[in-house]
Amino acid sequence: MTTAPTPTLARWFEYMDSDDPDRVLGMIADDFVMSVQFSKGGGESAEFVGDRAGLVGYLAQREKSTLVHHIDVGVTETGHEMVLGRTTRNGAFEASFSAIAQVDAAGSVRRLLIARTPEVSFG
Template sequence: MTTTPLLQAWFEIMDSTTPERVLDRITDDFRLSILFSTGDGAAEFEGDRAGLEVYLAQREVSVLTHHILSGAAVDGTEIVLGETRRDGAFEASFNASAQLTEDGAKVRRLLICRSPRVRFTD
């Protein structure tokens, strides 16, 4: 998918054995909110670089994979709809919105929402 190259690369890095490399793709004024629902409860990870580091520290490295189903870029913002899979099986749907720097190289703002309650593929 070429319409959202930064988010595509972001999730490829997140699925790797070294997800902390996404820290190289954020700006000094980076802000994020990740709302992570398991269906039985939800947690929010928010903040700046330190907030992203907290999120990265609690992840199961290379266990879940992200699969982008569709995406679009509008005025310096990339938006994707996708799903996470565990051992190839659906686990949750997610959407992500990233505001990029003018050159499209880094993320300034990141909003991700995840839930197993709605599935877009069936």
């Protein structure tokens, strides 16, 4: 995983890939809002939305320590971090993802938008 130039998202996905992904709850601002667009492929998808409670619900339904996020391209601009990456399972491609985080002056995530699909590979 790349740690620069998107240190917040790099840490976010490092936590998500660990045995304790709930650590991301310590990274969010009081006014946090998120949307995760999650495609399983073949036109099947789900959206996870909300504030802290929405993130807690998303974390509760995820598989732990099975996927690895790889950030392939990242940029930081004016309090926003944006990445394009891929997830792998046992070293094999699973899905592409993009993520955008708005980060406040204290380094907390205020807004988070993630989209993933197994249908498109940038490799």
